[in-house]
Structure formats: structure tokens, C-alpha cells
């Protein structure tokens with residue numbers, strides 16, 4: 001597709017139409033309430049949630065695309081100046097509420113942009129999405145696939161979300177006298193919370209802005225901001241730290257649960273005396289470590305445990321509940337689509353792998369001329385270097401040290417926000433992503 005026609009989750013370039021896959025902050029970087037560059041297309045749920053994030057936005061620029069339906073856009077070719085028609089189909093990405101893939105078909109061929117997505121083999125929604133995609137494709141072949149490569153590494157193998165959700169319930173049930181805190185983002189993991197609520201017949205505390213989002217999503221009776229009504233609280237992910245949990249446990253027994261595809265480990269004070277104790281991400285690793293209280297963390301085990309819940313600290317568990325596809329699901333998707341070319345939409349310092357490294361053999365046309373092959377090899381070497389460093393020191397993937405930069409009131413307790421930022425680069429337009437949305 002020519003430059004200057006369509007942009008997806010990219011807001012800096014001049015285009016004739018802009019598409020937003022979903023509202024996570026790494027996909028809206030550069031978008032603001034002052035937006036005036038052109039029409040912005042998104043799903044109905046994203047449009048409904050849009051004012052929460054961009055209250056001053058000129059909503060006459062929003063164009064709502066129903067999931068599963070196709071629309072024709074009349075654009076102008078920047079090179080020839082002639083009119084051209086583009087068909088776009090929005091497909092359920094099953095990532096967070098409102099998340100959509102976009103299939104573009106026109107004179108340029110066929111381009112599929114997944115945005116962040118998770119299509120589990122067992123998911124009815126994914127099956128419906130697959131049918132819509134194949135139906136929209138007809139006899140066309142995908143010439144270029146932009147794919148969510150967040151977990152494009154064989155290390156990452158997650159169970160379906162309903163299985164991981166039950167793991168969370170099991171942890172909560174095994175601590176009947178404890179308060180529970182669960183780290184979540186500003187959007188996403190609603191199905192997990194609903195499963196907990198229905199199974200345990202309990203309300204779930206959320207912070208006031210999150211309650212507003214729940215109400216916009218039509219979830220009225222399950223969530224509350226009254227801490228006296230429940231022992232289960234969903235808290236902002238950035239407030240989820242050892243400091244928080246130790247503070248809470250000095251008053252009342254509390255267990256923390258982090259639902260995430262990332263392997264979370266406890267990072268002790270002694271590992272970095274300048275930083276508050278916090279959870280951190282440990283990528284595939286090969287060393288053993290011990291924390292200040294003698295808790296041994298066998299990092300080798302991470303390679304085989306990305307699919308199970310783990311207790312990393314006396315107060316904390318991680319559960320592999322992910323809204324991104326794991327490696328096997330990415331592979332299945334590429335087999336389904338059989339694109340001529342693939343590009344990953346995300347590269348990051350913690351898990352970046354060019355999808356070509358693993359999946360070039362699934363492309364219809366070889367995408368590995370000598371130069372690109374060398375480039376891929378170099379990127380992989382860089383990725384391995386990062387992994388090796390982290391294996392030695394578990395220094396993981398911080399752009400900056402965690403800071404006690406803010407505090408918030410949660411259940412009348414001061415909770416320190418320890419924020420971890422992770423640098424992500426995007427191959428088609430750079431973007432910086434923070435940990436909030438790498439789930």
C-alpha cells in the first residue's frame with residue numbers, strides 16, 4: 001500500500017484515513033484530544049470508551065466500523081492522483097474490549113493488520129473471527145501481514161484464558177482468610193474478573209476510573225469501589241509491588257496475583273539497593289538466584305513454566321493469563337493466513353523476535369533475500385544478548401529504574417506506584433510502550 005493513504009495505530013504521518021485497533025496506550029501514542037488530521041476509524045466499543053481517554057476529542061472525526069462487516073473507502077493514490085477504492089473489514093481481535101484487526105483490500109493487494117490479538121484454539125470468538133477473515137479474503141491471498149509478535153518466541157506457551165482464570169480462582173480459594181489484590185491495566189482482563197466474580201460469588205473492588213469503564217462496558221453489578229463489600233481487589237498494575245504487598249500484610253494478610261504472559265519474579269532489595277523491592281520480569285534464563293530472605297528462585301524453570309501459575313514470593317503469584325497470542329497461536333495464525341510477507345508490529349527489549357526468524361518458511365514467497373537474512377540474524381543476536389544479560393543479573397529490561405513517582409489511595413492505604421517502563425520499537429513507525437499494556 002502506498003504511503004499517505006492509510007495509517008494503523010500510527011499518528012505522526014499524513015494519511016487519508018486513520019485506523020485504531022484498540023485503546024491501549026502503546027497504540028495511541030501521538031493521538032490526542034486535539035486530533036485534526038483526518039477521520040479515525042475504530043470499533044463500536046472503542047468508540048464508546050474513547051471519551052474516557054480523549055474527552056476533548058472532535059468526535060465528528062470518529063468513524064465506527066462494525067466488527068465483522070466490510071466497508072468501502074474512496075481514497076486518492078498519492079503517486080498517480082487517481083481515485084482508488086479500498087475495502088476494509090474489521091475483525092474481532094479478542095484482545096481487550098473493542099480490539100479489532102483490519103483487512104485492507106484494493107489495487108495494492110491485500111494487507112492484514114492484526115493489532116494486538118489472541119486467538120486461542122478453543123475460543124468460539126476466535127472461530128467466528130477466523131470465519132469472517134476467510135470469508136472476507138475469498139480467493140485473495142494476504143500479501144502483507146502485520147502481526148502481534150509480542151510473544152513470538154517458543155519460550156511463551158500459555159493455556160487458554162479460561163484455564164488461567166481458573167488457576168486464579170484456585171489461588172484465591174486456597175487463601176480463604178486473605179485479602180486478594182490482582183494487578184490489571186486500565187482496559188483488559190474483564191473476562192478474568194467476571195469469572196472470579198461468578199465462580200466465587202463475590203463483588204470485585206476497582207478504582208473509580210476503572211468502575212466508569214466497567215459501566216461503559218455494561219458491567220454494572222459486579223464491581224464496586226467500596227472495600228467493605230469484598231476481599232478481592234483489582235488494582236492498577238503499576239501499584240502492584242512488593243512494597244505494596246508488604247505494607248498491606250503489615251495490617252492484614254494479603255496475597256497478590258499478577259495475570260500476565262510475562263514471567264514475573266521477585267526482585268529483592270539487595271539486588272538493587274537504590275530501588276524499592278518490586279516485581280520484575282525475568283526473561284528466559286539459566287541461572288539460579290536467591291532473595292534476601294532465602295527464597296530460591298530457579299530461573300531455569302522459567303523455560304518450562306510459562307504455562308503454569310507460580311508463587312514467586314510468599315505474598316505473590318503470577319498466572320499466565322495473557323491477552324496476546326503465545327508462540328503456538330502465532331504459528332497457527334500464520335499457517336491460516338499464509339501471507340507472502342510478514343512484519344511484526346512490536347519490537348521490544350524484553351522479547352523482541354522478528355517473526356521471520358521462526359516463520360519465514362510459512363510465507364508464500366521467500367522474504368529472506370541475503371540482506372534481510374543478515375538483518376534478521378543480527379536482530380536475533382541482539383535479542384540473545386539482552387536475554388543473556390538478564391539471565392546473569394536478572395537485571396531485566398528496564399528503560400529506567402522503578403521510581404516511587406506517585407502514590408494513590410487504595411482501600412485507605414497508601415500504595416506506592418512502582419512503574420516499570422519498557423522500550424518498544426515498532427518496525428513501521430517507532431513507538432514507546434510501557435509495561436501497562438504488555439500483558
Ligand SMILES: [Zn+2]
Pocket residue numbers: 022024095096116437
Ligand atoms: Zn493491547
